[in-house]
Amino acid sequence: MPPATAAATVRTVLGDVRPEDLGVCDAHDHLFFASPRLPGQELNDASAARAELAAFRDRGGAAVVQWTPYGLGRRAADLPLLARDTGVHVVAATGLHQAVHYGPELLAELRGGLAEVFVAELTSGIGTSGVRAGLIKVAGGFHALDAHARWTMSAAAEAHHATGAPIAVHLELGTGALDVLDLLCGALGVPPDRVVLGHLNRSPDFVVQREAAESGAFLAFDGPSRTHHATDWRMPDALRALADAGFGHRLLLGGDTTTAAARSVDGGPGMPYLLRRVRPRLELAVGKDLVARILTENPARAFATAW
Template identity: 40%
Template sequence: MPLVRTVLGDIDPRRLGPTDYHEHLFQISPLLVGDELDDEDRSGRETALLRASGFTAMVDATPFGLGRDPEAVARISAGTGVHVVASTGRHREAHYGADHPTRSVDAETLSARFIREVDEGMPRHDDDPDGVRALGPDDARPVRAGLLKAGVGYWSVSPFEHTTLLAVAAAQRTTGAPVMVHLEFCTAAHEVLDLLEGEGVSADRVVLAHADRDPDPGLHSSLAERGAYLGYDGFARPRTRSDAELLALTARVVEYGAVDRIVLGGDVARRTRYVSYGGMPGLAYLGERYVPRLRSAIGDDAVERMLVANPARLLTLLSARSPARWQAAKPEAPAR
């Protein structure tokens, strides 16, 4: 049977409901000094705000080595009723200090760790990748990852990042988990898809995060034609691009026929941008302020596909152990 792997266990994809494809509940990085997400109570309250804004599921897109807390994420999911898909993998090189132990790890070792996080469970402590596995609130079920993440630089794939992509590809072939790739302003998108396809990962198992940072509908159409998902997550960032520009981009890409390849998220990712940490605009911005404008621009049906059918299809585990492709069906009411 098709399934989505959440931190509280495997569920039918139709139970996800409206899904925010890209957020961070915990994140600590040398690139974000002073902007750490590291407080369970505050991250839990922010998740409740996301739920109140209309979302019943989210992806926690923080990969290995950046302050993950799988047991806290599982408690937040249980406490708020939001389905959470956790991530394994490794971010782009700039997020890891020069002395970080992950810099000396080869692709084979990395892939084994990623596979274990999907199949057996995530480590309780993020600085101990081979240590004891995290357990859910009932202390009986392991907290498992349901997505593989990689990242690359601006028009570049460093040796570090190439190793990550090889490891993610190997883990995807084994587990069937979907892949998210962080792109800098949507550069090197086709190159990343080429690399992954060369390693046996179909483009329709990949979501390209930050695709909307380059508002080029022709580029997006060409990526969607390959089957890749377009991660639109640049909202509430007028210093780089206004919401009005992103609305126009989305409408144009929908006109090009790519509505079934767009997923939406906030990637708020900063303590200074989380209401519960004292910042703004918070996780609720997407549901409360952007989605209504998007509905007015492209219609309810297109938005529902982006929020429900598309992420459910993307997040479904597909492998040799479950070979049938799952087709989006009428969603069930999300679990309360």
């Protein structure tokens, strides 16, 4: 791992930036994403991605962390131009999603060398793009961790110990947070403040959220505007409860746009919704100062690493 005395930076697709320069951050979203589980809804249009980033910037956004991992159409080579054109910092991911998102042939190819793939993409670059990833994204299952999840999380932990990179975790329908922490932070020795738990808003269990916050991990409330997840109307209460308990510094917000129909340029809420609707609603619940910190200081700490 890099020496503790090294200055922490956030690794973006245009190079490392100081955490204090990250600005207002969408801590979990997707500019490009393609999965066989979402046929016909691929995010694969660079012009639409540019328009979405520009719309987010026009609402005051300054940074987007793309959680699209290995093999799901992240189009790393396109990200620097988009970041440069729009003036928005973009952070790319390595990692691996749930097994259902991949064919068995690809998974077989990765057996025996997954951690090495993650480390290479964090330090040397993704493919031939030269773009270095700034985080590792993995995923749990519904209230459980299957063999695939344990394999990918073990590789993520190994890559973290080699690089210091943060690990972001997709929690299926917001469940399994404590199992993830037991594995990553218990058995595998990853410091809790290097773990970002995603989708906690999808399972509005205040007890689990409190326990996860007490561990020292970051809690991402992402994917708002989805009525079937009952996220928006419960999110203020969840954030207020965590803030009142002293965990406001552990909270993150993200949009998690995963389909073309969800983009604002295609008529959906998209990335701007986070700042257009979610931010003012949360400001009424917990105050403007805390929401400002959740959007700036917290992601700056969550994604900064002494590379």
